[in-house]
Amino acid sequence: MGIAAERAVHEAVATWGLPDFVMKPQVERKGSGVREVGDGLLVAGEVGAIVQVKGRSADLSTADKEARWIDKNAAKATKQVQGTYRRLQQSAINLENGRGRLLCIDGRAVQWVGVVVIDHPKIPEQHPLGVTEGSLPTIVLTRRDWEFLFEQLKTTSAVIRYLIRVETSTEYLGEEPYRYFDLASLDAAVSLTDSNPADPKIEELGTRFSYPLLPMEPAGAQYxxxxxxxxxxxxxxxxxxxxxxxxxxxxxxxxxxxxxxxxxxxxxxxxxxxxxxxxxxxxxxxxxxxxxxxxxxxxxxxxxxxxxxxxxxxxxxxxxxxxxxxxxxxxxxxxxxxxxxxxxxxxxxxxxxxxxxxxxxxxxxxxxxxxxxxxxxxxxxxxxxxxxxxxxxx
Structure with a gap:
């Protein structure tokens, strides 16, 4: 179930974003053992996301037990995200992307955000999410939330920058679309009233436009x-x-x-x-x-x-x-x-x-x-x- 969930998460990126930004998990030796550098990294220029995926099988128990499973695995995944982040700050690493090309990634030159994706067939209603611990901001999402963001924005850079912007999880698991549309409404209002003067030197080079960062409808839906x-x-x-x-x-x-x-x-x-x-x-x-x-x-x-x-x-x-x-x-x-x-x-x-x-x-x-x-x-x-x-x- 874990591998299938990871593939589904990566496919959302490759479908709506670009496979070039999807880095496959890398296993490294650490002392007498081994460690995996993320369930997959997304790197789009100067921004990146460290992704951990936790999937639940169809054999479900009571709502209380499922809630405990979510809390336990979200906490475990968050620690894994922090561990990967520490590794990326130590030295550059060679990773293979979704097109099978080997890239040298210097994690110290990237602005990172952590993402934990919970793939669960039945999320308990209003399951609360606490503040994650660690030096790297980490957001907990459902798989449906993750796919929503890519279907809405259709670019890897935009999704990563959105996650860097929000920085923390929503109050309850599975409410990312509500937060997204709240922010999109604010963006639309700001772009309509934007009166900040542009640099005169820039104005001489062309025309200045003010765009909302977050579209209210899926990007490019009408065209x-x-x-x-x-x-x-x-x-x-x-x-x-x-x-x-x-x-x-x-x-x-x-x-x-x-x-x-x-x-x-x-x-x-x-x-x-x-x-x-x-x-x-x-x-x-x-x-x-x-x-x-x-x-x-x-x-x-x-x-x-x-x-x-x-x-x-x-x-x-x-x-x-x-x-x-x-x-x-x-x-x-x-x-x-x-x-x-x-x-x-x-x-x-x-x-x-x-x-x-x-x-x-x-x-x-x-x-x-x-x-x-x-x-x-x-x-x-x-x-x-x-x-x-x-x-x-x-």
């Missing part, structure tokens, strides 16, 4: 194709072959995309699909881009670009575009270690697949020469404000 495009792009990136991108770098890129605001994905998907399906003038090359600025200086800048034609010339132009946009960040922040990601989509004319996906990642200060800056700026100009460009590349 599944548009919302789901981000997931398809991530699947493309996950399947790109080549030695230029290490497994750790690939997962970092996916985490940066996964962390984009949930509410922005429908609009982004609509923009990209509209460009991919548009009829373009013969002989012209059309570009359309959308860039998400980093939430903090030095963070990931994520861009999506659609070009009507893929060729050696457009590939070179795409690289020049990204280098220019990354260099422009240096006007407002230190980019010595900053990274910018750009995903290029180009439509295909066969029935093999609807588009090709190209990924570029740049890092640091290129210190472009004046000649390069003049050349790149002449080609691309200043940042587009949600507009399209038509260029002829000789």
């Amino acid at each position: 599944p194709s548009e919302f789901g495009l981000t997931r398809l792009i991530c699947e493309d990136i996950a399947s790109i072959d080549g030695d230029e991108c290490t497994p750790e770098m690939r997962v970092e890129v996916l985490a940066a995309i996964d962390a984009l605001p949930i509410a922005s994905r429908v609009e982004l998907g609509s923009l990209l699909l509209g460009e991919l399906n548009a009829n373009h003038e013969s002989g012209s090359i059309r570009w359309r881009s959308r860039t998400f600025l980093p939430s903090a200086p030095g963070g990931y800048q994520v861009s999506f670009v659609v070009c009507s034609v893929y060729s050696e010339a457009t590939a070179d132009a795409f690289k020049a575009w990204l280098m220019l946009r990354h260099t422009e960040r240096g006007q407002n922040e230190n980019i010595t270690e900053a990274r910018s990601i750009a995903v290029l989509l180009t439509p295909r004319l066969d029935d093999f697949r609807p588009w090709d996906t190209t990924l570029l990642v740049v890092e640091g200060d290129f210190q472009l020469s004046n000649e390069q800056l003049v050349s790149y700026t002449a080609l691309w100009g200043k940042r587009e404000e949600h507009g399209a460009l038509t260029r002829s590349l000789e």
Whole structure:
């Protein structure tokens, strides 16, 4: 029953999130014995969850005995979470993710939250949950709660950040949806009345939007194709072959995309699909881009670009575009270690697949020469404000 419960919990992540963020349990030697590093870790960039699952068989006893079983196993799982957390703070560890790729995880660079998932066929009504002990905040959920969060948010990053935000368990086991919708209502009210002035330097670079962090209805429910495009792009990136991108770098890129605001994905998907399906003038090359600025200086800048034609010339132009946009960040922040990601989509004319996906990642200060800056700026100009460009590349 325990293994089946663990698989079900992992499948919820892989289905609604990405399997790249699911780390399989790792057994290590400890003295004369062995220890398991979690029933599975979720790591999405700079945030992660240490997950322990406790499952109950169908042979149930009285309500009082089942309540004692829940308390006993929740306490045991919480101690296991704390033990895994202490291990992750000691040194880096190699773990295999859901795609079978080996990653080096430095737990000291991740903001963790503990999660205990209780898979029980009949939770006693209003079963109270006490405050968990330990240095790492740990939340106790039912399996139904866990699946609810992933079905509602549909991104691993959003679920982990939600759990970090709430920090403690609900008063009674199984009441996570009630807490979620209370917070979603508060988020919606704040986003409607948000009047905090934006940094003038940021305002010059584009348009500022205010989104609620938690959607009231399941993410993308009304526009599944548009919302789901981000997931398809991530699947493309996950399947790109080549030695230029290490497994750790690939997962970092996916985490940066996964962390984009949930509410922005429908609009982004609509923009990209509209460009991919548009009829373009013969002989012209059309570009359309959308860039998400980093939430903090030095963070990931994520861009999506659609070009009507893929060729050696457009590939070179795409690289020049990204280098220019990354260099422009240096006007407002230190980019010595900053990274910018750009995903290029180009439509295909066969029935093999609807588009090709190209990924570029740049890092640091290129210190472009004046000649390069003049050349790149002449080609691309200043940042587009949600507009399209038509260029002829000789």
